Amino acid sequence: MAKGYDASLFPDGEAAYKGFMRDHYDICILDIMMPKKDGFTLAKDIRIVNPDVPVIFLTAKNMKEDVLEGFKLGADDYITKPFSMEELIMRIEAILRRTSQENLANAQPVFTLGRYTFDTRKQTLAEGDEVVKLTTKEADLLKLLCQNANKILERNYALKSIWIDDNYFNARSMDVYITKLRKHLSKEPTVEIINVHGKGYKLIM
Amino acid sequence: MAKGYDASLFPDGEAAYKGFMRDHYDICILDIMMPKKDGFTLAKDIRIVNPDVPVIFLTAKNMKEDVLEGFKLGADDYITKPFSMEELIMRIEAILRRTSQENLANAQPVFTLGRYTFDTRKQTLAEGDEVVKLTTKEADLLKLLCQNANKILERNYALKSIWIDDNYFNARSMDVYITKLRKHLSKEPTVEIINVHGKGYKLIM
DNA sequence: TTTCAGGCTTAACAATATTTAACTCCGAAT
DNA sequence: ATTCGGAGTTAAATATTGTTAAGCCTGAAA
Structure with missing residues (x-):
């Protein structure tokens, strides 16, 4: 349009x-x-x-x-x-x-997730001196979650935004990446990605 | 003025x-x-x-x-x-x-129900060190009940708000969730979900 | 150009969440 | 007391999500 x-x-x-x-x-x-x-x-x-x-x-x-x-x-x-x-x-x-105010969150290049520091530009997740490189999809998804922290990130929205098309397979793919992100963040109990059944995911922090 | x-x-x-x-x-x-x-x-x-x-x-x-x-x-x-x-x-x-708008709508994220603590953000019900994860629908419904504590929560309102559509089947589904919540809260006799015949439910506390 | 590794998707299956169904119980009105 | 519709309970059916691993593609190194 x-x-x-x-x-x-x-x-x-x-x-x-x-x-x-x-x-x-x-x-x-x-x-x-x-x-x-x-x-x-x-x-x-x-x-x-x-x-x-x-x-x-x-x-x-x-x-x-x-x-x-x-x-x-x-x-x-x-x-x-x-x-x-x-x-x-x-x-x-x-x-x-x-x-x-997403414009504000959008501009924000670095998020603090408990003990972790997530750099959207470098696509890295750092815990003290330990730095993990995230893949592009991992970083994109985590960024969306951070921008919508404590609010629901709708499946449709995330799929359209990252995968362009929101079909069945991409939805499965997104699930896989949620699992990966949960593993990456598993050391920090105050940060959690919870599912909102039928709607999407919510980053709690 | x-x-x-x-x-x-x-x-x-x-x-x-x-x-x-x-x-x-x-x-x-x-x-x-x-x-x-x-x-x-x-x-x-x-x-x-x-x-x-x-x-x-x-x-x-x-x-x-x-x-x-x-x-x-x-x-x-x-x-x-x-x-x-x-x-x-x-x-x-x-x-x-x-x-x-300083998140007045999000209002209270945690409710105290007798010995239980209900965290709407994390969707958890805690009793001392024992934490139970609630499902999305359980948490949504309990949140509505808490927001209307000691007042009547009308069926129609709850159905429209959580199930979107207030048809027969969704009403049955809501009944099922009331049962589940009552079980979750069963250890605390001072908290009770009572039915108001033909109107809805009321959380007594 | 070939090979390989990383990143992503697809598949298969497991675990949860929600809805539907079947049946029982209760309350209000007749 | 009877009847009827709403409410309660349990379990089966369905839908959604979680996890692991195999397969596929692509870009960079050899």
């Missing part, structure tokens, strides 16, 4: 809900007037499952009550049609700028 | 700049058309000193170029006059919700 975003478009509220449950999204842009499930209802359902994902409402209506209703549901912004694509993109970026 | 905010109002851009340098502000709402120093220039000056403070532009003009210009300067929102005070407040709160 243009501007380097990877986006999904759904024909109605129910399809959007199913899509949201299946994959990871950084932001939701909901049309209030949608077939089957309107934007407000969809936002409520999404909030039950994920209280944090940013939501922007999109509507032709310009009624004050609707705008207030939207913000009460925890909207991050509210755009009335007609609007320019530039403005929508600007507003999306304004929100993501605040939301994804 | 109304709504519990502590706000300062400045007659022009220069006064606002001096005010900003003197005191701490959580958010800036800048009118673009101001005497002495316009909103854009002021925003640039503020950004030099503080790249993080949220900025909202306020203007009578509705020109696209202005809006885009504002967002390029790192605006968090952009409101055109006339606007209602409610909407302004809603938009301010939407931004502050994101900005001042």
Whole structure:
């Protein structure tokens, strides 16, 4: 898609809900007037499952009550049609700028994992004077886990990000790398990679 | 001031700049058309000193170029006059919700259940030195119960939150997990999960 | 160009987690 | 007291994850 975003478009509220449950999204842009499930209802359902994902409402209506209703549901912004694509993109970026502190974590080249020090650039895991070289995949996966420390790293997200394609075999491959990372980190009991069944993995530290 | 905010109002851009340098502000709402120093220039000056403070532009003009210009300067929102005070407040709160989010949502990670200690992050239930690993679903459900301790946890809510869909089979599944949790907690008579017929469950402690 | 080692994937099987099923029990309403 | 739907329990079935090792590919050394 243009501007380097990877986006999904759904024909109605129910399809959007199913899509949201299946994959990871950084932001939701909901049309209030949608077939089957309107934007407000969809936002409520999404909030039950994920209280944090940013939501922007999109509507032709310009009624004050609707705008207030939207913000009460925890909207991050509210755009009335007609609007320019530039403005929508600007507003999306304004929100993501605040939301994804990943940019900060992304920039971070070195993580401290208990007694270990993980250097993402050198791809090394050091414990005192003992330095272990990690393979590229090991380092990529550990980096993602560190960036999402104490939060869930979704399978889909990790697979798409490291393996590009999230098929069965790549998922098995990822499991293998989780095992390897657990072995690498096994000396440090305060650091743990736990599985979140059906969702992904979480680095606890 | 109304709504519990502590706000300062400045007659022009220069006064606002001096005010900003003197005191701490959580958010800036800048009118673009101001005497002495316009909103854009002021925003640039503020950004030099503080790249993080949220900025909202306020203007009578509705020109696209202005809006885009504002967002390029790192605006968090952009409101055109006339606007209602409610909407302004809603938009301010939407931004502050994101900005001042020191993981209030993640809230309490550890609960004490009589002799047991439940760690939601590690998904463990500890009794002295004996630590039991809970499965994801067990931990999710127990967490919901703890968050609603001594209050009723409604079936629908729990199902939507953990199982996504609240159909018959998932309700049966939830029953199974209630049984498991009761077994896990069986050594502690002061903690009990009771059923509220037709409504849900209540964690008594 | 051939060989080899490292890195990654695939396969096979083991262990866990979750759902479904079958049946029992209980509480509220008639 | 009877009936019915929700709730409780256990076990089997299914799905997901964990682990080990074999196989395959590729780039660097010989």
